[in-house]
Amino acid sequence: MTLDNIISPDKVQAVKQAVDSHSRFVIVCHMTPDGDALGSSLCLWHMLTAMGKSAFVVTPDMPSHNLMFLPGSDKIVVASCHTARAASLLSKTDVIFCLDFNDFMRVDRMKPMLESSQAKKIMIDHHLNPIADVDLLISRPEEPSTCSLLYTLAHSAGWTDSWLDKDGATCCYTGMMTDTGNFSYNSNHPHLYTIIAQLVTKGVDKDAIYNRVMNTNTLQRLRIMGYAEYAKMDILQQHRCALITLSRKELDEFSYTKGDTESLVNVPLSIPGVVYSIYLREDEPDFVKVSMRSRGEFSVKDICEAHFGGGGHHNAAGGEIHASLQEATSQVLAILPQYDHLLPQQPE
Numbered sequence: 001m002t003l004d005n006i007i008s009p010d011k012v013q014a015v016k017q018a019v020d021s022h023s024r025f026v027i028v029c030h031m032t033p034d035g036d037a038l039g040s041s042l043c044l045w046h047m048l049t050a051m052g053k054s055a056f057v058v059t060p061d062m063p064s065h066n067l068m069f070l071p072g073s074d075k076i077v078v079a080s081c082h083t084a085r086a087a088s089l090l091s092k093t094d095v096i097f098c099l100d101f102n103d104f105m106r107v108d109r110m111k112p113m114l115e116s117s118q119a120k121k122i123m124i125d126h127h128l129n130p131i132a133d134v135d136l137l138i139s140r141p142e143e144p145s146t147c148s149l150l151y152t153l154a155h156s157a158g159w160t161d162s163w164l165d166k167d168g169a170t171c172c173y174t175g176m177m178t179d180t181g182n183f184s185y186n187s188n189h190p191h192l193y194t195i196i197a198q199l200v201t202k203g204v205d206k207d208a209i210y211n212r213v214m215n216t217n218t219l220q221r222l223r224i225m226g227y228a229e230y231a232k233m234d235i236l237q238q239h240r241c242a243l244i245t246l247s248r249k250e251l252d253e254f255s256y257t258k259g260d261t262e263s264l265v266n267v268p269l270s271i272p273g274v275v276y277s278i279y280l281r282e283d284e285p286d287f288v289k290v291s292m293r294s295r296g297e298f299s300v301k302d303i304c305e306a307h308f309g310g311g312g313h314h315n316a317a318g319g320e321i322h323a324s325l326q327e328a329t330s331q332v333l334a335i336l337p338q339y340d341h342l343l344p345q346q347p348e
Protein backbone atom coordinates (compact mmCIF):
# COMPACT_ATOMS: atom_id res chain seq x y z
CA MET A 1 0.00 0.00 0.00
CA THR A 2 1.61 3.26 -1.10
CA LEU A 3 1.53 6.36 1.06
CA ASP A 4 2.07 8.66 -1.90
CA ASN A 5 -0.73 10.89 -3.16
CA ILE A 6 -2.78 10.63 0.05
CA ILE A 7 -1.94 14.30 0.60
CA SER A 8 -2.01 16.50 -2.49
CA PRO A 9 1.49 17.00 -3.95
CA ASP A 10 0.99 20.80 -3.92
CA LYS A 11 0.49 20.79 -0.17
CA VAL A 12 3.44 18.47 0.41
CA GLN A 13 5.63 20.80 -1.64
CA ALA A 14 4.36 23.86 0.24
CA VAL A 15 5.23 22.32 3.62
CA LYS A 16 8.59 21.11 2.34
CA GLN A 17 9.38 24.58 1.03
CA ALA A 18 8.38 26.20 4.35
CA VAL A 19 10.70 23.84 6.21
CA ASP A 20 13.60 24.10 3.75
CA SER A 21 13.54 27.89 3.67
CA HIS A 22 13.25 28.64 7.41
CA SER A 23 15.29 27.86 10.47
CA ARG A 24 13.08 28.51 13.55
CA PHE A 25 10.04 26.36 14.30
CA VAL A 26 7.50 26.10 17.08
CA ILE A 27 5.09 23.20 17.34
CA VAL A 28 1.85 23.70 19.24
CA CYS A 29 -0.86 21.18 20.16
CA HIS A 30 -4.17 21.35 22.02
CA MET A 31 -4.57 21.72 25.78
CA THR A 32 -4.56 18.60 27.93
CA PRO A 33 -2.43 16.95 25.24
CA ASP A 34 -3.28 13.31 24.57
CA GLY A 35 -1.04 10.68 22.98
CA ASP A 36 -1.81 11.88 19.47
CA ALA A 37 -1.27 15.59 20.24
CA LEU A 38 2.00 15.09 22.12
CA GLY A 39 3.14 12.18 19.94
CA SER A 40 2.70 14.07 16.67
CA SER A 41 4.30 17.23 18.09
CA LEU A 42 7.35 15.35 19.37
CA CYS A 43 7.64 13.28 16.19
CA LEU A 44 7.84 16.47 14.13
CA TRP A 45 10.21 17.99 16.70
CA HIS A 46 12.57 15.01 16.37
CA MET A 47 12.59 15.32 12.57
CA LEU A 48 13.15 19.11 12.54
CA THR A 49 15.90 18.81 15.16
CA ALA A 50 17.58 16.06 13.13
CA MET A 51 17.53 18.43 10.14
CA GLY A 52 19.52 20.92 12.22
CA LYS A 53 16.61 23.34 12.69
CA SER A 54 15.81 25.17 15.89
CA ALA A 55 12.54 23.65 17.09
CA PHE A 56 10.42 23.79 20.26
CA VAL A 57 7.25 22.00 21.29
CA VAL A 58 5.04 24.37 23.29
CA THR A 59 1.98 22.87 25.00
CA PRO A 60 -0.76 24.96 26.68
CA ASP A 61 -0.60 22.86 29.86
CA MET A 62 1.13 19.81 31.29
CA PRO A 63 0.48 16.47 29.53
CA SER A 64 -0.60 13.61 31.77
CA HIS A 65 2.24 11.78 33.52
CA ASN A 66 1.74 8.53 31.57
CA LEU A 67 2.92 10.27 28.36
CA MET A 68 6.11 11.67 29.83
CA PHE A 69 8.03 8.56 28.75
CA LEU A 70 7.89 9.85 25.17
CA PRO A 71 11.41 10.71 24.01
CA GLY A 72 11.80 14.50 24.06
CA SER A 73 8.91 15.15 26.47
CA ASP A 74 11.40 16.53 29.00
CA LYS A 75 12.25 19.29 26.50
CA ILE A 76 8.74 20.67 25.97
CA VAL A 77 7.85 24.19 27.08
CA VAL A 78 4.61 24.21 29.08
CA ALA A 79 2.87 27.59 28.65
CA SER A 80 0.93 27.39 31.91
CA CYS A 81 4.25 27.15 33.80
CA HIS A 82 6.48 29.25 31.52
CA THR A 83 4.10 31.78 30.00
CA ALA A 84 6.64 34.46 29.10
CA ARG A 85 8.97 31.94 27.46
CA ALA A 86 6.09 30.44 25.47
CA ALA A 87 4.98 33.91 24.31
CA SER A 88 8.53 34.80 23.32
CA LEU A 89 9.03 31.56 21.36
CA LEU A 90 5.77 32.03 19.44
CA SER A 91 6.51 35.67 18.61
CA LYS A 92 10.11 35.06 17.48
CA THR A 93 9.72 31.99 15.32
CA ASP A 94 9.49 31.69 11.52
CA VAL A 95 6.92 28.90 11.34
CA ILE A 96 4.33 27.58 13.79
CA PHE A 97 2.99 24.06 13.25
CA CYS A 98 -0.47 23.54 14.77
CA LEU A 99 -0.98 19.83 15.35
CA ASP A 100 -4.11 17.87 16.34
CA PHE A 101 -6.52 20.79 16.68
CA ASN A 102 -8.84 22.61 14.30
CA ASP A 103 -9.72 25.77 16.22
CA PHE A 104 -7.47 28.25 18.10
CA MET A 105 -9.91 27.97 21.06
CA ARG A 106 -8.33 24.56 21.71
CA VAL A 107 -5.00 26.08 22.81
CA ASP A 108 -6.66 27.92 25.66
CA ARG A 109 -4.38 30.62 27.11
CA MET A 110 -2.06 30.42 24.08
CA LYS A 111 -4.77 31.66 21.69
CA PRO A 112 -3.66 35.33 21.79
CA MET A 113 0.00 34.27 21.32
CA LEU A 114 -0.96 32.26 18.27
CA GLU A 115 -3.16 34.97 16.80
CA SER A 116 -0.67 37.78 17.27
CA SER A 117 2.36 35.89 15.98
CA GLN A 118 3.53 36.94 12.51
CA ALA A 119 4.97 33.47 11.86
CA LYS A 120 3.71 31.31 9.00
CA LYS A 121 1.10 28.94 10.44
CA ILE A 122 0.73 25.39 9.18
CA MET A 123 -2.07 23.26 10.59
CA ILE A 124 -1.96 19.46 10.33
CA ASP A 125 -5.08 17.89 11.79
CA HIS A 126 -7.78 15.25 11.53
CA HIS A 127 -10.77 16.95 13.21
CA LEU A 128 -13.81 17.87 11.11
CA ASN A 129 -14.46 21.42 9.90
CA PRO A 130 -11.30 23.36 10.76
CA ILE A 131 -12.01 27.01 11.52
CA ALA A 132 -8.54 28.37 12.21
CA ASP A 133 -6.88 31.26 10.39
CA VAL A 134 -3.73 29.56 9.07
CA ASP A 135 -1.49 29.97 6.03
CA LEU A 136 -1.49 26.31 5.09
CA LEU A 137 -4.00 23.67 6.10
CA ILE A 138 -3.58 19.92 5.85
CA SER A 139 -6.88 18.58 7.12
CA ARG A 140 -7.97 14.96 6.69
CA PRO A 141 -10.88 14.03 8.97
CA GLU A 142 -10.84 10.53 7.47
CA GLU A 143 -7.42 9.96 9.08
CA PRO A 144 -7.63 8.17 12.45
CA SER A 145 -4.82 10.20 13.98
CA THR A 146 -2.71 13.28 13.43
CA CYS A 147 0.32 11.03 13.86
CA SER A 148 -0.58 8.89 10.84
CA LEU A 149 -1.33 12.05 8.84
CA LEU A 150 2.02 13.56 9.84
CA TYR A 151 3.84 10.36 8.91
CA THR A 152 2.15 10.32 5.49
CA LEU A 153 3.18 13.94 4.97
CA ALA A 154 6.75 13.30 6.14
CA HIS A 155 7.00 10.25 3.90
CA SER A 156 5.74 12.17 0.88
CA ALA A 157 8.16 15.00 1.67
CA GLY A 158 11.04 12.50 1.69
CA TRP A 159 11.87 13.11 5.36
CA THR A 160 11.28 9.72 6.92
CA ASP A 161 14.33 7.97 5.46
CA SER A 162 16.86 10.54 6.65
CA TRP A 163 15.30 12.38 9.56
CA LEU A 164 13.01 10.00 11.40
CA ASP A 165 14.84 7.92 14.00
CA LYS A 166 13.61 5.42 16.55
CA ASP A 167 12.67 8.16 19.04
CA GLY A 168 10.55 10.08 16.55
CA ALA A 169 9.01 6.84 15.33
CA THR A 170 8.11 5.90 18.92
CA CYS A 171 6.25 9.20 19.35
CA CYS A 172 4.43 8.66 16.06
CA TYR A 173 3.40 5.09 16.88
CA THR A 174 2.14 6.10 20.32
CA GLY A 175 -0.33 8.62 18.91
CA MET A 176 -1.52 6.20 16.22
CA MET A 177 -2.13 3.63 18.93
CA THR A 178 -3.88 5.88 21.47
CA ASP A 179 -6.26 7.55 19.00
CA THR A 180 -7.48 4.14 17.79
CA GLY A 181 -7.64 2.37 21.18
CA ASN A 182 -4.74 0.15 20.18
CA PHE A 183 -6.23 -0.28 16.67
CA SER A 184 -9.61 -1.39 17.96
CA TYR A 185 -11.68 1.38 16.33
CA ASN A 186 -11.31 3.67 13.33
CA SER A 187 -8.49 1.43 12.25
CA ASN A 188 -9.60 -0.37 9.07
CA HIS A 189 -7.33 1.72 6.87
CA PRO A 190 -4.72 -0.37 5.06
CA HIS A 191 -2.19 2.47 4.95
CA LEU A 192 -1.97 2.43 8.79
CA TYR A 193 -0.30 -0.95 8.59
CA THR A 194 2.15 0.24 5.97
CA ILE A 195 3.11 3.02 8.37
CA ILE A 196 3.40 0.61 11.30
CA ALA A 197 5.66 -1.69 9.27
CA GLN A 198 7.93 1.26 8.53
CA LEU A 199 7.92 2.43 12.15
CA VAL A 200 8.76 -1.05 13.44
CA THR A 201 11.59 -1.17 10.89
CA LYS A 202 12.91 2.02 12.52
CA GLY A 203 13.17 0.10 15.80
CA VAL A 204 9.82 0.90 17.44
CA ASP A 205 8.98 -1.66 20.12
CA LYS A 206 5.20 -1.65 19.76
CA ASP A 207 4.65 -4.24 22.47
CA ALA A 208 6.63 -2.15 24.97
CA ILE A 209 4.67 0.98 24.03
CA TYR A 210 1.37 -0.87 24.48
CA ASN A 211 2.47 -2.08 27.90
CA ARG A 212 3.71 1.36 28.90
CA VAL A 213 0.63 3.31 27.80
CA MET A 214 -2.36 0.96 27.84
CA ASN A 215 -1.32 -1.60 30.43
CA THR A 216 0.40 0.41 33.16
CA ASN A 217 -1.66 1.76 36.05
CA THR A 218 -1.10 3.40 39.38
CA LEU A 219 -2.97 2.05 42.38
CA GLN A 220 -4.89 5.32 42.66
CA ARG A 221 -6.02 5.07 39.03
CA LEU A 222 -7.29 1.52 39.49
CA ARG A 223 -9.12 2.52 42.68
CA ILE A 224 -10.84 5.54 41.15
CA MET A 225 -11.76 3.63 37.97
CA GLY A 226 -13.21 0.82 40.10
CA TYR A 227 -15.12 3.25 42.29
CA ALA A 228 -16.56 5.11 39.30
CA GLU A 229 -17.64 1.88 37.60
CA TYR A 230 -19.08 0.41 40.80
CA ALA A 231 -20.77 3.41 42.38
CA LYS A 232 -20.98 6.27 39.90
CA MET A 233 -22.11 4.74 36.60
CA ASP A 234 -25.80 4.82 35.70
CA ILE A 235 -27.34 3.20 32.67
CA LEU A 236 -30.18 5.39 31.41
CA GLN A 237 -32.14 2.66 29.64
CA GLN A 238 -34.60 4.99 27.91
CA HIS A 239 -31.73 6.87 26.22
CA ARG A 240 -29.49 3.79 25.83
CA CYS A 241 -26.84 5.95 27.41
CA ALA A 242 -24.42 5.59 30.31
CA LEU A 243 -23.67 8.49 32.64
CA ILE A 244 -20.64 8.64 34.94
CA THR A 245 -20.06 11.58 37.27
CA LEU A 246 -17.17 12.37 39.63
CA SER A 247 -17.27 15.37 41.94
CA ARG A 248 -14.29 17.44 43.01
CA LYS A 249 -14.64 15.93 46.48
CA GLU A 250 -14.49 12.38 45.10
CA LEU A 251 -11.50 13.22 42.90
CA ASP A 252 -9.71 14.61 45.95
CA GLU A 253 -10.58 11.57 48.07
CA PHE A 254 -8.87 9.37 45.49
CA SER A 255 -5.89 11.76 45.09
CA TYR A 256 -6.82 12.11 41.43
CA THR A 257 -4.16 13.35 39.07
CA LYS A 258 -4.64 14.17 35.40
CA GLY A 259 -4.97 11.03 33.29
CA ASP A 260 -6.20 8.83 36.15
CA THR A 261 -9.64 8.41 34.52
CA GLU A 262 -8.37 8.22 30.92
CA SER A 263 -10.58 5.77 28.96
CA LEU A 264 -13.21 5.57 31.75
CA VAL A 265 -15.80 6.98 29.37
CA ASN A 266 -15.20 4.07 26.96
CA VAL A 267 -15.97 1.41 29.53
CA PRO A 268 -19.80 1.45 29.39
CA LEU A 269 -19.74 1.13 25.59
CA SER A 270 -18.71 -2.49 26.10
CA ILE A 271 -22.22 -3.22 27.42
CA PRO A 272 -24.41 -4.45 24.56
CA GLY A 273 -27.23 -1.98 23.96
CA VAL A 274 -25.36 1.09 25.24
CA VAL A 275 -25.08 3.48 22.28
CA TYR A 276 -23.33 6.37 23.96
CA SER A 277 -21.58 7.28 27.14
CA ILE A 278 -21.11 10.54 29.05
CA TYR A 279 -18.51 11.28 31.71
CA LEU A 280 -18.83 14.47 33.78
CA ARG A 281 -15.77 15.40 35.84
CA GLU A 282 -15.88 18.37 38.20
CA ASP A 283 -12.37 19.69 37.66
CA GLU A 284 -12.99 22.88 39.65
CA PRO A 285 -15.96 24.38 41.45
CA ASP A 286 -18.38 25.45 38.71
CA PHE A 287 -16.31 23.82 35.97
CA VAL A 288 -17.29 20.41 34.67
CA LYS A 289 -15.39 18.67 31.87
CA VAL A 290 -17.63 16.68 29.56
CA SER A 291 -16.33 13.60 27.74
CA MET A 292 -18.55 11.60 25.39
CA ARG A 293 -18.17 8.44 23.31
CA SER A 294 -20.58 6.63 21.00
CA ARG A 295 -20.93 3.72 18.65
CA GLY A 296 -21.90 3.81 14.99
CA GLU A 297 -23.98 6.58 13.46
CA PHE A 298 -24.91 8.34 16.68
CA SER A 299 -22.88 11.58 16.84
CA VAL A 300 -21.63 12.82 20.20
CA LYS A 301 -19.76 15.60 18.41
CA ASP A 302 -23.08 17.19 17.47
CA ILE A 303 -24.25 17.08 21.11
CA CYS A 304 -20.99 18.57 22.42
CA GLU A 305 -21.08 21.33 19.82
CA ALA A 306 -24.73 22.15 20.42
CA HIS A 307 -24.70 22.21 24.23
CA PHE A 308 -21.22 22.13 25.72
CA GLY A 309 -19.20 24.62 23.65
CA GLY A 310 -17.03 21.77 22.43
CA GLY A 311 -16.53 19.33 19.60
CA GLY A 312 -14.19 16.55 18.53
CA HIS A 313 -14.98 13.54 16.40
CA HIS A 314 -18.25 11.80 15.55
CA ASN A 315 -17.70 9.00 18.11
CA ALA A 316 -15.41 10.81 20.59
CA ALA A 317 -16.04 14.37 21.67
CA GLY A 318 -15.87 16.69 24.64
CA GLY A 319 -16.85 20.07 26.00
CA GLU A 320 -17.38 22.06 29.18
CA ILE A 321 -20.19 23.07 31.50
CA HIS A 322 -19.69 26.11 33.70
CA ALA A 323 -21.81 25.01 36.64
CA SER A 324 -21.66 22.74 39.66
CA LEU A 325 -21.67 19.01 39.02
CA GLN A 326 -25.24 18.78 40.26
CA GLU A 327 -26.43 21.54 37.91
CA ALA A 328 -24.40 20.07 35.05
CA THR A 329 -25.98 16.65 35.60
CA SER A 330 -29.47 18.18 35.53
CA GLN A 331 -28.63 20.08 32.33
CA VAL A 332 -27.39 16.90 30.67
CA LEU A 333 -30.43 14.87 31.72
CA ALA A 334 -32.69 17.60 30.34
CA ILE A 335 -31.15 17.55 26.87
CA LEU A 336 -30.96 13.79 26.35
CA PRO A 337 -34.61 13.22 25.30
CA GLN A 338 -34.13 15.35 22.18
CA TYR A 339 -31.59 12.83 20.89
CA ASP A 340 -33.69 9.70 21.46
CA HIS A 341 -35.02 9.77 17.89
CA LEU A 342 -31.46 9.48 16.55
CA LEU A 343 -30.78 6.23 18.39
CA PRO A 344 -30.39 3.22 16.09
CA GLN A 345 -33.23 0.69 15.83
CA GLN A 346 -33.12 -1.83 18.68
CA PRO A 347 -32.16 -5.29 17.46
CA GLU A 348 -35.16 -7.71 17.63
Ligand code: 5GP
Residues within 6 Å of the ligand: 030, 106, 290, 291, 292, 309, 310, 311, 312, 313, 316, 317, 318, 319, 320
Ligand atom coordinates in the same frame (compact mmCIF):
# COMPACT_ATOMS: atom_id res chain seq x y z
P1 5GP B 1 -11.64 13.41 25.54
O1 5GP B 1 -13.02 12.92 25.84
O2 5GP B 1 -10.67 12.28 25.44
O3 5GP B 1 -11.21 14.53 26.43
O4 5GP B 1 -11.71 14.04 24.09
C1 5GP B 1 -12.22 13.33 22.99
C2 5GP B 1 -12.18 14.17 21.74
O5 5GP B 1 -12.98 15.33 21.93
C3 5GP B 1 -10.80 14.65 21.34
O6 5GP B 1 -10.72 14.53 19.92
C4 5GP B 1 -10.76 16.08 21.72
O7 5GP B 1 -9.98 16.78 20.81
C5 5GP B 1 -12.22 16.51 21.67
N1 5GP B 1 -12.52 17.44 22.75
C6 5GP B 1 -12.46 17.20 24.07
N2 5GP B 1 -12.78 18.31 24.76
C7 5GP B 1 -13.06 19.26 23.86
C8 5GP B 1 -13.46 20.65 23.97
O8 5GP B 1 -13.63 21.21 25.06
N3 5GP B 1 -13.63 21.31 22.79
C9 5GP B 1 -13.47 20.72 21.57
N4 5GP B 1 -13.67 21.45 20.46
N5 5GP B 1 -13.09 19.44 21.45
C10 5GP B 1 -12.90 18.71 22.57
Ligand code: MN
Residues within 6 Å of the ligand: 036, 037, 100, 126, 144, 145, 146, 179
Ligand atom coordinates in the same frame (compact mmCIF):
# COMPACT_ATOMS: atom_id res chain seq x y z
MN1 MN C 1 -6.01 13.18 17.52
